[in-house]
Amino acid sequence: MGSPDDQASLFPNEPEHNGLQAPALWLVEPGPESDVVVSSRMRLARNIDGFRFKARFADGEGERLEVYLRGVLHEVDPSLTYHSLNDLSNNEREALFERHLVSHEHVVDEQSRGVAFSADGTTSVMVNEEDHLRLQVFAPGFDLQSLEQKINALDDSLAEHVTFAFDERFGFRTSCPTNTGTGLRVSVMLHLPALAFRQPEGKGGSGAERDIVRMHNAAQQLGLTVRGLFGESSRAEGDFFQISNQITLGKNQAKTVEDVSALTEMVVDWERRNREAFQQEHEVQLDDLVWRAWALLTSARKISSTEALGHLSALRLGLHQKIIDKVDVGTIQRLMVTLRPGHLQLREQCDLPADARDEVRARLIRDTLLGSTPPD
Amino acid sequence: MGSPDDQASLFPNEPEHNGLQAPALWLVEPGPESDVVVSSRMRLARNIDGFRFKARFADGEGERLEVYLRGVLHEVDPSLTYHSLNDLSNNEREALFERHLVSHEHVVDEQSRGVAFSADGTTSVMVNEEDHLRLQVFAPGFDLQSLEQKINALDDSLAEHVTFAFDERFGFRTSCPTNTGTGLRVSVMLHLPALAFRQPEGKGGSGAERDIVRMHNAAQQLGLTVRGLFGESSRAEGDFFQISNQITLGKNQAKTVEDVSALTEMVVDWERRNREAFQQEHEVQLDDLVWRAWALLTSARKISSTEALGHLSALRLGLHQKIIDKVDVGTIQRLMVTLRPGHLQLREQCDLPADARDEVRARLIRDTLLGSTPPD
Numbered sequence: 001m002g003s004p005d006d007q008a009s010l011f012p013n014e015p016e017h018n019g020l021q022a023p024a025l026w027l028v029e030p031g032p033e034s035d036v037v038v039s040s041r042m043r044l045a046r047n048i049d050g051f052r053f054k055a056r057f058a059d060g061e062g063e064r065l066e067v068y069l070r071g072v073l074h075e076v077d078p079s080l081t082y083h084s085l086n087d088l089s090n091n092e093r094e095a096l097f098e099r100h101l102v103s104h105e106h107v108v109d110e111q112s113r114g115v116a117f118s119a120d121g122t123t124s125v126m127v128n129e130e131d132h133l134r135l136q137v138f139a140p141g142f143d144l145q146s147l148e149q150k151i152n153a154l155d156d157s158l159a160e161h162v163t164f165a166f167d168e169r170f171g172f173r174t175s176c177p178t179n180t181g182t183g184l185r186v187s188v189m190l191h192l193p194a195l196a197f198r199q200p201e202g203k204g205g206s207g208a209e210r211d212i213v214r215m216h217n218a219a220q221q222l223g224l225t226v227r228g229l230f231g232e233s234s235r236a237e238g239d240f241f242q243i244s245n246q247i248t249l250g251k252n253q254a255k256t257v258e259d260v261s262a263l264t265e266m267v268v269d270w271e272r273r274n275r276e277a278f279q280q281e282h283e284v285q286l287d288d289l290v291w292r293a294w295a296l297l298t299s300a301r302k303i304s305s306t307e308a309l310g311h312l313s314a315l316r317l318g319l320h321q322k323i324i325d326k327v328d329v330g331t332i333q334r335l336m337v338t339l340r341p342g343h344l345q346l347r348e349q350c351d352l353p354a355d356a357r358d359e360v361r362a363r364l365i366r367d368t369l370l371g372s373t374p375p376d
Numbered sequence: 377m378g379s380p381d382d383q384a385s386l387f388p389n390e391p392e393h394n395g396l397q398a399p400a401l402w403l404v405e406p407g408p409e410s411d412v413v414v415s416s417r418m419r420l421a422r423n424i425d426g427f428r429f430k431a432r433f434a435d436g437e438g439e440r441l442e443v444y445l446r447g448v449l450h451e452v453d454p455s456l457t458y459h460s461l462n463d464l465s466n467n468e469r470e471a472l473f474e475r476h477l478v479s480h481e482h483v484v485d486e487q488s489r490g491v492a493f494s495a496d497g498t499t500s501v502m503v504n505e506e507d508h509l510r511l512q513v514f515a516p517g518f519d520l521q522s523l524e525q526k527i528n529a530l531d532d533s534l535a536e537h538v539t540f541a542f543d544e545r546f547g548f549r550t551s552c553p554t555n556t557g558t559g560l561r562v563s564v565m566l567h568l569p570a571l572a573f574r575q576p577e578g579k580g581g582s583g584a585e586r587d588i589v590r591m592h593n594a595a596q597q598l599g600l601t602v603r604g605l606f607g608e609s610s611r612a613e614g615d616f617f618q619i620s621n622q623i624t625l626g627k628n629q630a631k632t633v634e635d636v637s638a639l640t641e642m643v644v645d646w647e648r649r650n651r652e653a654f655q656q657e658h659e660v661q662l663d664d665l666v667w668r669a670w671a672l673l674t675s676a677r678k679i680s681s682t683e684a685l686g687h688l689s690a691l692r693l694g695l696h697q698k699i700i701d702k703v704d705v706g707t708i709q710r711l712m713v714t715l716r717p718g719h720l721q722l723r724e725q726c727d728l729p730a731d732a733r734d735e736v737r738a739r740l741i742r743d744t745l746l747g748s749t750p751p752d
Contacts, residue, residue, distance in 0.1 A: 292676055296672070302660055
């Protein structure tokens with residue numbers, strides 16, 4: 001259950017970034033519109049004909065299916081590394097979740113299950129999550145077009161080896177009806193510090209507050225949702241939001257991509273306008289926010305992940321508004337993953353109480369940010 | 377009402393400190409026990425025989441008395457500079473208050489009144505405050521003995537020129553009965569960050585909390601009071617407290633000094649013990665507090681005086697606990713005066729709204745702290 005050098009063994013081939021391991025290529029490389037759009041993601045839900053849905057597996061059926069699909073995945077793309085989740089330590093499973101390679105449900109499940117992923121983290125396939133297969137591709141920035149090609153190619157390759165459960169009338173059959181049809185979920189992760197910014201009490205509603213209401217209204221009209229970074233009920237920690245489609249039935253893939261794109265373009269525009277307005281109208285306040293964030297991140301001796309994410313968000317904004325240039329955006333986004341408990345504990349090679357994690361986190365952030373500072 | 381270079385004209389001869397004007401020698405020089413005791417102060421209330429108490433002045437009596445006493449003060453000590461408060465601007469009067477050279481009541485009064493003070497701020501005499509004369513001497517650190525000699529000498533010199541209102545039975549007569557008798561107020565300004573430190577909610581009472589209760593109880597038993605930095609109702613901003621006597625009648629000067637000394641020695645001991653205990657038991661938390669304080673003070677682009685005083689308090693503690701050595705204690709204490717509105721506005725040569733003061737204050741603090749940093 002986890003060798004002494006857990007992290008290295010779990011993510012052995014990932015590219016270096018500023019001399020340190022990069023948690024996922026899509027998080028540290030710049031992409032289109034990456035001042036606002038952190039990353040794009042597509043996911044397909046697929047089930048295998050001749051096997052029951054996971055909730056109704058017969059004895060041993062889950063184990064048999066995992067072994068079968070592991071073999072198929074290796075044939076389809078030998079560059080994907082496969083891990084059975086029951087062979088990993090808690091921290092390793094948590095780290096996979098923190099990299100968005102597996103879902104929270106996949107981590108806490110006890111079924112035979114696993115994940116195959118590419119060294120750069122841009123492709124992953126969960127086996128025996130809610131559906132038999134969950135294909136997932138990531139790209140830095142706003143780039144749904146390349147993702148569509150990539151996930152369709154993977155889907156097609158898999159279809160050459162297995163027969164998907166498919167219904168002529170409804171489309172792809174899935175464990176949960178909300179995924180039936182295309183089985184497609186398209187999502188875009190956005191950094192919206194200006195839209196999320198709240199004026200101090202008693203100063204009245206800002207333009208940003210109106211725009212964040214408009215964003216939620218527009219999403220609802222398009223059958224889309226806006227959520228926090230880790231989906232479902234998660235809060236928008238660090239001002240990161242995720243736009244994704246809810247409807248998979250009666251709306252084809254092209255239309256789904258079109259709707260997510262349309263809302264994203266609108267929100268990117270609103271966020272940029274709000275950033276500019278905020279910088280023009282509250283220049284000192286913005287400078288203050290950014291420089292305090294830098295100061296605290298490079299000085300704190302203990303820091304919670306919520307506090308750190310808030311300051312990293314301010315720093316990311318400061319970079320794009322050209323207020324600070326002491327760090328690059330890739331370093332910020334790498335930290336947003338490596339400061340989380342699973343990664344911290346893998347790095348320290350032991351479980352730590354929250355207090356001790358706050359200390360280790362502060363040291364990691366300090367070392368990373370000051371280590372990445374170009375000499376004056 | 378205030379020349380263009382107000383500050384220079386009001387405090388023309390004060391010594392330089394780190395290349396900047398020092399606000400008061402007793403605030404920037406080290407003294408005995410100055411890890412805990414910032415300064416000691418003695419004040420004598422005196423009234424002149426043959427003049428009514430201020431509240432009952434006849435028409436023109438206040439003006440006549442001010443002219444008379446101004447002349448007397450010049451004869452007694454020509455090195456004292458005299459200012460009629462009605463000749464000064466609001467900001468100049470406020471700056472005198474911020475240096476503890478005059479009381480708040482003296483600032484807001486409209487009576488003919490003034491103050492004579494020495495260039496180093498260690499001696500001042502208010503004319504027509506509550507009493508006709510209020511003699512005041514300051515020393516850095518814990519040094520009541522030298523103050524006693526100094527104020528007695530000043531008192532004696534004055535008595536050679538004027539006749540004090542005196543009652544054989546009660547002692548020196550004062551406007552308010554609480555000062556009758558010796559007319560003496562002895563006070564000690566203490567920096568008590570460890571005693572004032574509050575554990576986060578739900579962690580239970582700390583030893584420090586018990587000691588701060590003991591301090592108030594002991595003060596009460598000795599007829600002493602413990603208050604914030606600017607006396608009376610002021611909160612203990614920046615963890616600065618002032619111990620002083622309440623009783624002036626039926627308690628002679630020696631006994632008053634003895635009681636204030638005894639309580640001060642106890643409190644100094646408690647504070648030191650709490651600092652050591654805190655550093656041993658919560659080393660990381662203390663480091664975190666100090667380094668965050670330094671980071672925010674040298675990075676903020678706007679800062680309120682309350683926030684700044686809190687961080688300067690942490691920095692002062694960090695200096696004495698040898699956590700940080702980027703600044704000297706004199707610079708911290710000078711900032712505690714110069715960051716206040718009167719000084720800020722004198723420096724900027726204009727009145728500023730609170731928002732603008734927060735910006736000017738942040739710049740002053742940054743420049744002062746970074747300018748005083750020894751090169752690495």
